[in-house]
Amino acid sequence: MKIGIANDMPLAVETLRQAIAKRPGHRVLWVAANGEEAVQFCAAQVPDVVLMDLVMPKLDGVEATRQIMARSPCPILIVTTSVGANAWRVYEAMGAGALDAVDTPTLAGSDARRTMDLLLAKIEQIGRFSGALDAAARTPAVRLPGGPSAPIVAIGASAGGPSALAAVLGGLPANFGAGVVIVQHVDRSFAEGMAAWLDGQTPLAVRIAREGERPAPGCALLAATNDHLRITATGALTYTREPADTPYRPSVDTFFHSLVEHWAGDAIGVLLTGMGRDGAIGLKAMRAKGWHTIAQDEATSAVYGMPKAAAALGAARAILPLSAIAPELASRVTSPLQSAG
Known part of the structure; x- marks a missing residue:
């Protein structure tokens, strides 16, 4: 892949160069x-992806992204010191056309390898989405023993979420062929009771997500601690305190991004009613990967914050009233009995 770097910090540029050099095809x-x-370089030589810093002289990353997308569109990945600390600018950049965002890697320390690997994973994900990577060069998907994984429906919600979740889960059939994972902003002391209440609203089995558990068809798992829920490369769920500075706990974005990074099967992202912007960037990343994404519409949202942010970023392929979300999911997921027949 041909990569453009937009960054005024020599150390950051050197770090990006070293990360890119780790992949022979880049x-x-x-x-x-x-x-x-x-903006000028993109017009003269359009790269396969631009690694765009947010804070730069003359034009910042948001305005540069806006002008590039207007004059010579190409995939743009925001690379900034801290995505969490620059959340508002990240939202603006994605609203201007950037596909995703990642922290600037570090050259030294225990975190160096992880941050470089994450950057490279984001670049390759964008390459697959844009067609810049040849199919033969793509990293093969990890499949769990027993054949292809069942799809995952990942649902994020906040204020107004419990009743919205009850409506969505209540509209799904008992033989729903996807595992459901729910990240609702709720304190751990209420999670167990909420899972039990939701279990009574739907033919699916609803329970809290336990460390090491894998999503399975017919079951909905609810994030149940004040730590963030993630999926690992083995397809198992795990809890983590990082990112520690995220104001939302558990974070919808953290779970959505872990799916994009690790999940080899199909997935659908759903963002329901809620205050703030958590989940919008993660939903955008899911859409960039080619997955179906849904946001609740304004008229049926108790608080039109999270789905509004997703709509502003172009993160949702479909913006639907609450009553239409379950039928949309059911129409896109084949039940195990149907697939066996």
């Missing part, structure tokens, strides 16, 4: 020291 096409140069 090369740096050009380096822009400010947003204005990035």
